[in-house]
Amino acid sequence: MKAVRLYDAFDLRVEEVDRPLSPPRGYVTIDVRAAGICGSDIHNYRTGQWISRRPSTAGHEFCGRVSAIGEGVEDLAIGDLVAADSRFYCGRCEACGSGRTNICEHLGFVGEVCDGGFAGQTQLPARLVCKHDPSLDPAVAAMAEPLAVALHAVRRLNPPQGEAIILIGCGTIGGLCGLLLSHLHDGKLLFADLNGSRAEMVARLCGGSVVALDKSQARTALGDARLRYAVDATGSTKAIAQAIELLDGGGAFALVGISHGKLDLDPNLLVEREISLVGCHAFEDELADAIALLPKLQSSLLQFSEVLSSLDEVPDAYRRLIDGRSTKLKTIVRIAD
Helix, strand or coil: CEEEEEEECCEEEEEECCCCCCCCCCEEEEEEEEEEECHHHHHHHHHCCCCCCCCEECCCEEEEEEEEECCCCCCCCCCCEEEECCEECCCCCHHHHCCCHHHCCCCEEECCCECCCCECEEEEEHHHEEECCCCCCHHHHCCHHHHHHHHHHHHHHCCCCCCCEEEECCCHHHHHHHHHHHHHCCCCEEEECCCHHHHHHHHHHHCCEECCCCHHHHHHHCCCCCCCEEEECCCCHHHHHHHHHHCCCCCEEEECCCCCCCCCCCHHHHHHHCCEEEECCCCCCCHHHHHHHHHHHHHHHHHHEEEECCHHHHHHHHHHHHHCCCCCCEEEEECCC
16 A cells, blocks of 8 residues: 655655554554645654654544454444544553543654554554544545644633634644634634735634734724734744734733744733733544534635645645645645545
């Protein structure tokens, strides 16, 4: 079968590999139907920061059909359509015991510590597999994992109804946060991104307004209402610092982007304005809730996405994403029906 495997930074290859053997106890084999390229895939490709196996089949956002079941698996059947959980957690440490599997002391991710979804087949522990509605387009079902990340960030931000929110970065997670808030929240939404056309597309689909990271622009867009809540999905330390400056007091700022560099921060800004700086890592138990939301969001998610027809296109898609040549928020590759 064909697989996209990462050997080292900037060394991604499409190769023929053997299909998996019969799944071990507690595992299932999945015939992959569609898989998404994540910003963290690109980060790993550029930096090699999380390469722990050489080579490893990349891809942690995917859906498929269960084709074989190992001993001890009771809640799944051959033919079930499923989405994958990306978090390869131990289930034994103190964090896992408290239900915080996203901060497991031994946490790894599918596509790094084990082979991922950029292949015709893969195997996962059954605990990392969640059934989805058979009516979903595979390109939408493959977005369950990033939608769970966005849902976790929205819940961590926890804005009161009616509060305005600025979303910084209109890539996949920023766009999905905006889409969720447009359905779950009744406050005004502002969007900021250096890519103006992308920001306009997201704002249109989410019913929001595009602004710069400027306090006067934000105030004008809100009719002089206060802006207390923000989500950063860029990881840009410059953008984070600018957002802290424009926020009014008494709210929260959720950070979900992967950052490069360190933030030069005067903590008195947070103290005096009582701004909560909230880190958001992956997700806890949001995957099932995100999957339940997919049918309602399907039309918008398809508009967010470009869909590739073959794994052969993945290396070039990585390069286009690095160069900023993609016009969509998410790149999905269809692998099989």
